[in-house]
Amino acid sequence: MNIEQPPVNRERIIPTGERRGLILVHTGNGKGKSTAAFGLALRAHGRGKAVRIYQFMKVPSARFGEHRVFETLGIPIEGLGDGFSWKSKDLEHSAQLARDGWERARATIEAGEHFLVVLDEIMYPLRYGWLPLEPVLETLRQRPPHVHVVLTGRNAPQELIDLADTVTEMGQVKHHFTAGVPAQRGIED
Amino acid sequence: MNIEQPPVNRERIIPTGERRGLILVHTGNGKGKSTAAFGLALRAHGRGKAVRIYQFMKVPSARFGEHRVFETLGIPIEGLGDGFSWKSKDLEHSAQLARDGWERARATIEAGEHFLVVLDEIMYPLRYGWLPLEPVLETLRQRPPHVHVVLTGRNAPQELIDLADTVTEMGQVKHHFTAGVPAQRGIED
Structure with missing residues (x-):
């Protein structure tokens, strides 16, 4: 794209009324960042559009509820991580997986064959400096220009917020974990 | 349920570690309230759970992307409204539809045959005084006690927030509409 850069805060010129791909960011400490991305994937798929989901913090073998349904629907969803936790000893391995995963996601975005590409929890590797x-x-x-990209995770970098078309902050008003209610299968995973 | 009421702000006593249905609220002015509810429906369905979705502000004939996929998956999604708009002349008709719709949703919740019931955009009829x-x-x-209920829409009443287990406020940081970019099929509907 050869598009001039405007002087302030918008990295592309947007003609009024344009139909084009969007950069959507779901950030904040609350619930719903990934599930809203999954809902968008579902909606786009329902419109007959090609969708692909990359999950930076899930292992390739993840079989949560969403994986089972996306498999049924034929929506590719790919875990790129190694089950990283705060106790991980081999962070360099996690970092390398994130970089390898990004190369795959980047190739998909650049190929332009998908209407929507979801980069789920990409904020983690960005924040840790892995990417x-x-x-x-x-x-x-x-x-x-027709490719929509959704990026999710807490603490989206300001430069990404500046670039994005739509940014939603999912704020936690209250959460059942803090009331002693554990994760519920089918709701949390 | 015969459960005592605690003195402050929680309407039920929650033993630590309990697995039970949750009341989840998605509110705020940002995107993602309904799509996150759809993502939860997808996840629960992927776990083999029975799910049902009621949409208070959609017409029964709505055929957005999500309706097409939910139909494919066999997840009932039902529009209860009449395409209400700010220019509607017959608000009493809209109000009656909301009340009729609520009776259906209420019966589903009370029957206890569903793991998850979504009450999409129920905040509108609550706010307008229709319900x-x-x-x-x-x-x-x-x-x-095993039934999860998700309620979506702007301006959730405080009493509902008090009752809920988990409340997420989807806040609008920026939105492509304000930059002159129109709704994109497959993203917005």
Whole structure:
């Protein structure tokens, strides 16, 4: 895309009324960042659009409820991580997986064959420094203009918020975990 | 359920570690309230759970992306409204539809045959006074304890927030509409 950069805060010129791919960010400490991305994937699939989901913090073998349904529907959903936890000893391995995963996601975005690409929990590897931010921003800026990309996770970098078309902050008003109610299968996973 | 009421702000006593149905509220002015509810429905369905969705502000004939997929999956999704808009002349008709719709949703919740019941955009009829709040709260309090209920829409009443287990406020940080980018089929509907 050869598009001039405006002086303030918007990285692309947006003609009024344009139909084109969007950059959507779901961030904040509350619930619903990933599930809303899954809902968008569902909606786009229902419109006959090609969708692909990459999950930066899930293992490839993850079989949560959403994986089972997406498999049924034929929506590719791919875990790129190694089940990283705060007690992980081999963070360099986690970092390498994130970089390898990003290369796959980047190739999908650039190929332009998908209407919607979900980068679920990409904020983690960005925040940990496993993925440098600038190449991710550059891929988003230079992507085929019809491709929508949804990026989820807490603490979205300001540069990504500046670039995005739509940013939603999912704020936690209250959460059942803090009342001693554990994760509920079918709701949390 | 014969459960005592604690003195402050919680309408039920919650033993630590309990597995039971939750009241989840998605509110706020941002995107993702309904799509996150759809994502939860998808996840629960993927776990083999019975799910049912009622949409208070959609017409029964709505055929957005999500309706098409839910139909494929065999998840009932039912529009209860009449395509109400700010220019509607017959608000009493809209109000009556909301009350009729609520009776159907209430019966489903009380029957206890569903793991998850979604009451999408129920905040509108509550806010407009079409549905009185107290009977809705009472149904939620008295429901079979395994039933999860998700309620969506802006401006959730405080009494509902007090009753809920988990409340997420979807806040709008930025939105492509305000930049002149129109609704995108497959993303917005």
